[in-house]
Amino acid sequence: MERRVVILYRTVRKTLLASVATAATVLLSAAGQPSVRVAPMDAVGPRPVEEQTQSSIVRDYLQAWQTMGEALGGNRVELLDASFVGFAKDKLADTIREQKDLGIETSYRDQSHDLQVVFYSPEGLSIQLLDKVEYEVEIRDHGKTVGTEHVRANYVAVLTPTESRWKVRILQSGSQV
Numbered sequence: 001m002e003r004r005v006v007i008l009y010r011t012v013r014k015t016l017l018a019s020v021a022t023a024a025t026v027l028l029s030a031a032g033q034p035s036v037r038v039a040p041m042d043a044v045g046p047r048p049v050e051e052q053t054q055s056s057i058v059r060d061y062l063q064a065w066q067t068m069g070e071a072l073g074g075n076r077v078e079l080l081d082a083s084f085v086g087f088a089k090d091k092l093a094d095t096i097r098e099q100k101d102l103g104i105e106t107s108y109r110d111q112s113h114d115l116q117v118v119f120y121s122p123e124g125l126s127i128q129l130l131d132k133v134e135y136e137v138e139i140r141d142h143g144k145t146v147g148t149e150h151v152r153a154n155y156v157a158v159l160t161p162t163e164s165r166w167k168v169r170i171l172q173s174g175s176q177v
Helices: 002-030 051-074 077-082 086-102
Strands: 035-038 104-120 127-141 144-161 166-176
Touching: 035 051, 051 077, 051 086, 051 104, 051 127, 051 144, 051 166, 077 086, 086 104, 086 166
Parallel strands: 035 104
Antiparallel strands: 104 127, 127 144, 144 166
16 A cells, blocks of 8 residues: 555656656746756756755746856856856856957857756755757857857756755756757
């Protein structure tokens, strides 16, 4: 009897998690946000990813993309503090400084994310995810648009918890799809 209850609990829990992910995708799409698909997070490491952590990771990662777009689009390094730390922040800050020196700006508009969490550390101090992302890049030279490009690429991201949210520590672009 107890075994049946455990199996029923697990089945209901997986169904609810799938429903939450689907609802999040619908709500984000409806709000003009990028479409988002999140793979189940039930086997990503030596420790389970709690439901609240799952939603926080997705929310904070997507916010990091928005922050990155605003920072690069306006050449504003200070905006990175909200969503980035470490290597990712340093690389983006360098890019913004180079853009300023050249008089260019780049706008990133993410259109879709296909997220898969692949590792959650035992201590809960980092989480690694893979993202098949689709976005538009617009390049402006002294305020004049000089080109746009539609990009499909694979990204690897490592997020670290801070006092109130997850921040991106590593954001590495892989091959274009």
